[in-house]
Amino acid sequence: xVKVTQSSRYLVKRTGEKVFLECVQDMxxxxxxxxxxxxxxxxxxxxxxxxxxxxxxxxxPEGYSVSREKKExxxxxxxxxxxxxxxxxxxxxxxxxxxxxxxxxxPGTRLLVL
Amino acid sequence: AQTVTQSQPEMSxxxxxxxxxxxxxxxxxxxxxxxxxKQPPSRQMILVIRQEAYKQQNATExxxxxxxxxxxxxxxxKISDSQxxxxxxxxxxxxxxxxxxxxxxxTFGKGITLSVRP
Numbered sequence: 001x002v003k004v005t006q007s008s009r010y011l012v013k014r015t016g017e018k019v020f021l022e023c024v025q026d027m028x029x030x031x032x033x034x035x036x037x038x039x040x041x042x043x044x045x046x047x048x049x050x051x052x053x054x055x056x057x058x059x060x061p062e063g064y065s066v067s068r069e070k071k072e073x074x075x076x077x078x079x080x081x082x083x084x085x086x087x088x089x090x091x092x093x094x095x096x097x098x099x100x101x102x103x104x105x106x107p108g109t110r111l112l113v114l
Numbered sequence: 115a116q117t118v119t120q121s122q123p124e125m126s127x128x129x130x131x132x133x134x135x136x137x138x139x140x141x142x143x144x145x146x147x148x149x150x151x152k153q154p155p156s157r158q159m160i161l162v163i164r165q166e167a168y169k170q171q172n173a174t175e176x177x178x179x180x181x182x183x184x185x186x187x188x189x190x191x192k193i194s195d196s197q198x199x200x201x202x203x204x205x206x207x208x209x210x211x212x213x214x215x216x217x218x219x220x221t222f223g224k225g226i227t228l229s230v231r232p
Contacts, residue, residue: 033219033220040123040224041224042120042205042222042223042225043205043220043222044222045219045220048219058219088157092159096212096218100164101147101209101212101218102161102164103161103220104161105151105158105160106158107156107158108157108158108159
């Protein structure tokens with residue numbers, strides 16, 4: 001089974017802190033994604049990466065950056081956390097297999113910024 | 115750009131009954147994929163079912179089936195013999211068809227909360 005893990009289930013940070021959210025997948029997937037999930041808004045894509053050191057902006061990249069130094073690990077960075085970044089963050093990974101691409105999700109990190 | 119609309123925020127169903135969750139989408143693409151994802155209260159999102167747009171036959175996975183109407187851009191999920199474990203948030207999602215090396219991403223609807231009553 002594909003396993004996508006996230007470093008923390010719950011995180012509390014102060015405004016202005018630098019925050020790192022880590023995601024690791026164990027299936028050698030090319031693609032990795034970071035979403036945030038907010039009530040009434042569904043999932044919105046922040047950034048994604050289709051290869052090591054490659055990244056592309058999603059729909060809401062402002063206030064975030066990412067890092068992918070190794071294929072299995074994709075980090076989301078909040079350079080200076082703000083209260084409007086309080087949210088659930090979901091990581092996902094996928095690979096392309098003849099058109100049958102499926103995203104596999106981690107358990108999520110619930111971030112509270114005070 | 116693609117959009118996915120789930121207009122019902124919440125639904126409730128009695129255990130063992132059948133329920134249908136609605137989803138519509140808008141796209142100018144001809145080749146694409148549609149998905150239903152389930153997110154139980156424990157929060158791990160899992161794939162329920164997928165449909166390739168080029169296939170006319172509706173996808174089925176055990177108690178889960180879809181009604182895919184390409185011309186109407188409608189993609190509903192039917193859950194038969196509902197079980198308490200089906201209680202979850204359900205998301206409809208769209209992905210453009212892509213070739214190897216190209217990029218693709220999922221576009222999600224806002225989700226619907228389904229409660230199964232004992």
